[in-house]
Every structure is written in structure tokens, then in C-alpha cells.
Amino acid sequence: MSKSSNWESTIKPIVVLSVISLIASLLLALVNGMTAPVIAENTKRTTLAAYVGVLPSVSDASELEEVTDYTTAGITGVVKAPDGSTAIKAEEKGFDGGILTVIMGFDANGAETGIWVDASTQTKGIGSNVSSDDFLAQFDGMDGTQNIVMNQDYDAYSGATISSTALFAAINDCVNCYNELA
Template identity: 35%
Template sequence: MSNWNKVFKPIVVLCVICVVITGALAATNSVTAPIIAEATRLAQEQARAELLPEADSFEKVENVAVENVSDVYAATNGAGYVITSTAKGYGGTMTVMVAYTPDGTIKQIKVTEQGETQGIGSKVAGTASYWERYQGQPAAELKINKDGGTIDAESGATISSRALAKAVSSANEAYNAVNS
């Protein structure tokens, strides 16, 4: 048997397979990426409308440079703001949308993405009854009571509770930057 059959032929075959698979993945990505981006945009629009139903539409506020804040939207009719921020939780990044009334208090919050432990941290990240603890709070730095703050932490989920408070505090900082 020659070196071609023993060494080089398997290498060439594997390289061809890799090139074909890479091309197929690239083609699949080019088809699905715009669909995924549009679905994400629609989900975010729906979440904003759910958080601030008094708003007729939203306009993106540009040039807000606050760490961990990705989007700031103002209601075009002056009904308030919806700000998206993130924080590192126990199981990964937690993404939070915070709706503000025109007077600067938190109307409501919603966790839109999270990777917290099911049954423990998910009580913080996935439960509207926990999110209600933030309603009516002013746009100021928030901490859980264990850290000297005013928000009750969920029992057994201190890291997730801290992450949610940090994300909301970042949103509060952005709200104050927009309204200063």
C-alpha cells in the first residue's frame, strides 16, 4: 500500500467533509439569522407593550452609556420608559426589562432571559410575584435586604436575587442619565 492510501487519502477526505459541513452550516446560518433576529425584535416589542400598556409606541433613546444596559426606549406619548439591562446570576446572564412611570418609579419588571437553577433561582427570575417587590420603587440603586437594601431576597436564591437587583439598579442608572 502506498503512502497515498495510508496517510494522504484519509486527510483529504476529512478536509473535504469539513469544508462541506462548514459550508452547510454557513448557508443554514445565513438563512436563519434574519428570522431569529426578527423574532427577537418582535418578542422585545411585545414585552415592552406588556410592561407599559399605556404607551402608544416606543422610540429608541440613543447615546445612553451605562454598563450592563443594552436598550432604552421612551414611550412616544410620554407614558414612561422601558429599559433593558443584564446582570450575572448563578446560572448565567439574566436579562431584565424595567418599565418606569413618568414620575420615575418602577411600574413593573420582567426577566426576559435567564439560566438560573430550576426551582431555586428560577423563583427569582421566572416569578411575577417576586418581581412585584420592585413595583413603586424609585429609580435609585437597589439592593436586597441582606446587603442593607430594601428588597427581600428569595430564600435560598441570594445570588439570583442580587443579580436581579443589580440589573434593575443598572436600569435605574440609565433612567436617571436620560432624565438628568
């Protein structure tokens, strides 16, 4: 085997693939750098809209005040309204490690005033159903000062055990945070 043959059959393909990989990596980093701020802004806008949606006394997100003095695990955001009502955001791992997000509203006495769930990371048509309005209606007006037990206090979604478990865990995270702040 000659030196030129070794270059053509072994070294050249490695160099070419390395250069292609480097270029592709740089392009992906560039695209990520451009889209990350847009994604963050969309997430923030969705969260603010959900906060307003679970607090009937609030008509605009500018009325909300961010709260940061909590230690409850699983909580990723808390806001208070002028009337003392609170919205709390919790995240738990659902099916296949996908994050299930819950935002709950509580009035000043701890009664649930609304619940918003993003189960888009769960299996479509099964686990994603834990976010349906019909299913979530069972939580309307629940006592937000007491932890709940799946299939004892409220029903799980049939066939979506892991997503239901994540939902109940996130609801209890919200309840625990409400009690910590009360």
C-alpha cells in the same frame, strides 16, 4: 512501507476528514445565514412586547420612541412613551455566563410601572425562578430613582445567588439609566 500504503493509512483519512469538515462548516454557515434574521426578528418582537408590557399607558409599540443618548453600562435599549414614561432594557451575566435580561418601566416621576425578566439562560427551576411573577411582585411600585441592595431592600431568590445578583445588577443599571436621562 510502500508509497501506496502510506497514502491509504495516513494521507487519505486526513483528506477525507478535511473534506467532510469543510462541507459540514459550509452547511452550518448556510443554516446560520438563514436563521439569523428570523432570530433577530423574534428577539425584536419579544422586546417590543415587553416594552409595552411594562408601560401601562402604552397599548402599541408604534407609540414608542427609541432613545439613544445614554451612556449607562449594561443598557441595551431605551424607549419613551408620549406621556413621559420610559422603558429600559439591561443585560447582565448570570450563572455560568448566561445573559439575564431585565426590562423595567418607569413613569414620569420615576416609579416602577412594570418589570419583565428573561432568565431562560439560568438553571431551570433554580436561577430561572428570578423571573417568576411571584418573586418579581416585590418590586411593584418601587422608587425607580434609587439603587437597591439585595437582601437589604428586596429579597434574593433563595438558592439562586448568582442569578439574583445579576437581576439586582440589571435593575440598578435600569435605575442608573433612568436617572441619567431624567
